[in-house]
Amino acid sequence: MESNNMIEVKNLTKKFGDFIAVDDISFEVKQSEVFGLLGPNGAGKSTTIRMLTTLIRPNDGTAKIGGYDVIKQDSKVRELIGLVSEKMIMYDRLTAKENLKFFGKLYNMPDSVLNPKIDELLEMLNLSKWKNSKVGTFSTGMRQRMNVIRALLNTPQVLFLDEPTLGLDPQSTVEIREFIKKLNREHKTTIILTTHMMNEADLLCDRIGIIDKGKIVALDTSANLKKTISGNGTTILKLEIPNLTSSLLNTIQSVKCVNSVSQENNSHIKIHATGDDAFDLIIDAVRAKKGKINSIEKLEPTLEDVFLKITGREVRDKADNKIVMKHGPGPKRFSQKQRVR
Numbered sequence: 121m122e123s124n125n126m127i128e129v130k131n132l133t134k135k136f137g138d139f140i141a142v143d144d145i146s147f148e149v150k151q152s153e154v155f156g157l158l159g160p161n162g163a164g165k166s167t168t169i170r171m172l173t174t175l176i177r178p179n180d181g182t183a184k185i186g187g188y189d190v191i192k193q194d195s196k197v198r199e200l201i202g203l204v205s206e207k208m209i210m211y212d213r214l215t216a217k218e219n220l221k222f223f224g225k226l227y228n229m230p231d232s233v234l235n236p237k238i239d240e241l242l243e244m245l246n247l248s249k250w251k252n253s254k255v256g257t258f259s260t261g262m263r264q265r266m267n268v269i270r271a272l273l274n275t276p277q278v279l280f281l282d283e284p285t286l287g288l289d290p291q292s293t294v295e296i297r298e299f300i301k302k303l304n305r306e307h308k309t310t311i312i313l314t315t316h317m318m319n320e321a322d323l324l325c326d327r328i329g330i331i332d333k334g335k336i337v338a339l340d341t342s343a344n345l346k347k348t349i350s351g352n353g354t355t356i357l358k359l360e361i362p363n364l365t366s367s368l369l370n371t372i373q374s375v376k377c378v379n380s381v382s383q384e385n386n387s388h389i390k391i392h393a394t395g396d397d398a399f400d401l402i403i404d405a406v407r408a409k410k411g412k413i414n415s416i417e418k419l420e421p422t423l424e425d426v427f428l429k430i431t432g433r434e435v436r437d438k439a440d441n442k443i444v445m446k447h448g449p450g451p452k453r454f455s456q457k458q459r460v461r
């Protein structure tokens with residue numbers, strides 16, 4: 121393996137028929153790094169993970185894990201990796217321990233190695249108490265912890281986590297995130313995770329690749345990604361306007377310093393604007409149209425803002441959220457379900 125890259129992806133592409141799910145992506149993940157692929161539904165996150173974990177073959181490009189090619193040396197790759205994905209199977213009628221023994225056997229692990237490993241992992245993920253309970257009785261959070269244990273049975277150097285906290289309750293979410301950090305800190309495991317949650321990417325990842333429509337549109341540390349916004353003079357303002365109307369929204373959109381307006385609810389909007397006088401220009405425009413301003417707040421950029429700036433959309437579509445980009449790379453967008461009430 122050259123350099124200290126644990127993962128090297130070059131021009132990786134996956135097509136399903138004519139549809140390009142992953143479009144010529146390239147990135148590297150260093151040893152012991154936590155790398156995140158952040159993107160909305162259908163961005164190509166799972167497809168990327170499936171190629172890197174040898175489950176599906178790319179149409180083009182290469183990927184190496186620990187120096188091994190995912191196509192030509194797939195069995196070597198599988199020895200190095202563990203995967204937690206959306207579609208994992210556990211046997212409900214077997215106990216936690218029976219399930220793990222079954223999966224451990226698939227790795228040809230002898231009992232002398234497997235049994236202590238299972239006990240250690242059950243302990244680490246707070247499931248020891250339930251080791252003899254049937255998995256069918258487990259909550260979603262407990263099942264996900266079982267999936268993590270299963271992925272760690274062979275002590276992988278690289279752990280792939282596809283949406284590790286999707287659908288989990290808040291407490292399980294915190295537990296899984298804490299565990300990911302601990303595993304990386306104490307065992308130096310290289311981790312690549314996918315998520316559509318900005319805060320999750322922010323919290324866990326050393327570097328983040330933002331993926332949209334099969335392409336990586338930005339890649340850096342969270343801090344540097346956010347600097348691309350604050351550094352170019354963009355101000356993010358949140359306004360509370362109790363008498364917000366669509367005509368008032370149009371007025372705000374037409375203020376020359378305003379780049380985009382997203383409506384969060386009946387009275388709150390978020391504005392991306394450029395220039396030193398943005399604040400005054402916006403307030404003047406609202407007042408001129410008899411808009412009341414209850415509050416105005418300057419926000420620090422979030423990864424959501426980074427995504428919005430690059431794509432013109434929000435990572436998670438909210439039903440009552442209206443976003444209008446005036447210029448920049450994002451298209452002008454009026455969704456049917458989005459309206460001012």
Ligand SMILES: Nc1ncnc2c1ncn2[C@@H]1O[C@H](COP(=O)(O)OP(=O)(O)OP(=O)(O)O)[C@@H](O)[C@H]1O
Pocket residue numbers: 136139141159160161162163164165166167168316
């Ligand atoms: N086996 C397949 N056959 C056809 N299309 C597929 C297949 N798998 C994925 N796709 C399509 O490829 C695109 C990317 O899918 P993928 O599952 O990688 O997205 P994702 O980023 O993981 O999104 P999600 O948040 O929904 O998990 C989607 O449009 C999806 O419908």
Ligand SMILES: [Mg+2]
Pocket residue numbers: 165166167282283
């Ligand atoms: Mg997915």
